Amino acid sequence: MASMSPDSLLDCVVLEPGRPADASVIWLHGLGASGHDFPPIVSELGLPEDHAVRFIFPHAPQIPVTVNGGMVMPAWYDILGMDFERRVDEAGVRGSAAQARALIEREKAAGIPADRIVLAGFSQGGAIALHEGVRHPEALAGILALSTYLACDGNLDEERSPANQATSILQCHGTEDPMVVPRMGEAARDRLLGLGYPVEWRTYSMAHQVCPEQITDIGAWLRGALGL
Numbered sequence: 164m165a166s167m168s169p170d171s172l173l174d175c176v177v178l179e180p181g182r183p184a185d186a187s188v189i190w191l192h193g194l195g196a197s198g199h200d201f202p203p204i205v206s207e208l209g210l211p212e213d214h215a216v217r218f219i220f221p222h223a224p225q226i227p228v229t230v231n232g233g234m235v236m237p238a239w240y241d242i243l244g245m246d247f248e249r250r251v252d253e254a255g256v257r258g259s260a261a262q263a264r265a266l267i268e269r270e271k272a273a274g275i276p277a278d279r280i281v282l283a284g285f286s287q288g289g290a291i292a293l294h295e296g297v298r299h300p301e302a303l304a305g306i307l308a309l310s311t312y313l314a315c316d317g318n319l320d321e322e323r324s325p326a327n328q329a330t331s332i333l334q335c336h337g338t339e340d341p342m343v344v345p346r347m348g349e350a351a352r353d354r355l356l357g358l359g360y361p362v363e364w365r366t367y368s369m370a371h372q373v374c375p376e377q378i379t380d381i382g383a384w385l386r387g388a389l390g391l
Contacts, residue, residue, distance in 0.1 A: 172269060173221040173262050176202055184217035184245025186304065186389045187270045187281040189263065191221060193310075193371075195236045198222040201285070204373065208382030211391055217275070219266060223259070224289075239287045240314070256314045260295040267299070281388055286343060286371065290314040293351065294332070297323045297360070301378035305388035307381065308371040310340055310371055312339035312347040313354055323358070332362045333384045335377055 176198040193202040198220035205218050223237040230242040240255025263282060270280055280306050284292035289311025296306035297319070307325070310332075313319070332355065336348035345366070355362045363384065367377050385391070 165308070172265055173224075174198070175222065175266070176220040178202055178218040178220075178268050179216045180217060182213065182215050184273075184275060184322065185215040186281075187217045187219060187269070187275045188281045188385070189219045189221070189266050190307075191239065191259075191263065191284035191291050192223065192237070193284075193286030193288055194228070194238050194242065195221075197237055197286075207375075207378050208385060209379065210254070210382060210386065214391055216385075216391070219268075219270075221262070221266060226243050226255070230325055239291050243289075251314050253315055254360070256291065256294055259291045263291055263295045264299065267303075277301035277303055279304055279389065281305045281307060281385065284311065285309040285373070286311055293355075294333075297327055297355070297368055300324050300326055302326045305333065305384070307384070308332065308334045308351070309373065309377075310336055310343050310348070311351070312343055313351040316354065319354070319358075328359060329361060331384070331388050332360055333365070333381065334362055335365045335367065335380070337371060337374075339369060340371045342371040363368050 190201050201220055223239050225235050226238050227233045227235050228238050228242055239259040241252035243250040267280055282292045282296045289308040292306055293308050294308050294314055334352055336345055338345055352364050365380055367374050
């Protein structure tokens with residue numbers, strides 16, 4: 164897939180392991196949040212104390228968001244209306260996917276192979292993780308999609324890359340989510356399963372958030388995806 168070339172790399176919060184990194188997790192936050200959102204849960208994932216995983220939490224650019232009256236806030240793409248799985252800011256999605264790909268390329272340049280890189284995201288960030296993950300030209304270690312949906316689904320069939328056909332995908336959703344309602348997550352799951360992706364689907368009694376049980380499950384999945 165031809166991708167947009169980002170002008171510069173995103174600013175990120177980076178958590179380095181205690182020894183030289185041999186794997187990376189790139190984790191994208193949700194609408195209106197920042198790269199400071201998810202670092203606190205890293206210590207709760209149950210990873211081995213001597214793990215060598217670098218965690219990278221990029222900050223989304225500040226853009227006007229139509230559904231919020233044009234207010235400028237951190238966002239991976241514009242939300243045009245509440246039917247946001249149908250009315251998609253495709254240029255914004257593709258631009259942020261290119262930024263995610265650029266971060267993957269930076270990790271590769273630093274000596275981390277693609278198959279030791281996990282692409283993760285929550286809500287809007289999860290939509291970017293799914294979008295880029297299944298289109299990425301090299302096999303990744305895993306794709307983590309939290310409380311999210313598929314963006315630009317209409318182009319998926321022709322744009323998806325065979326390289327990630329067998330890549331582990333963990334998709335989590337809250338059964339009481341009022342923002343990205345469960346049917347949107349289920350639709351993404353069913354679409355991916357229909358294309359043969361190995362999606363592991365988990366639900367939790369929560370709203371648009373993360374919960375302790377989910378963090379435990381994410382940690383177990385990460386340990387499996389990275390062989391920790």
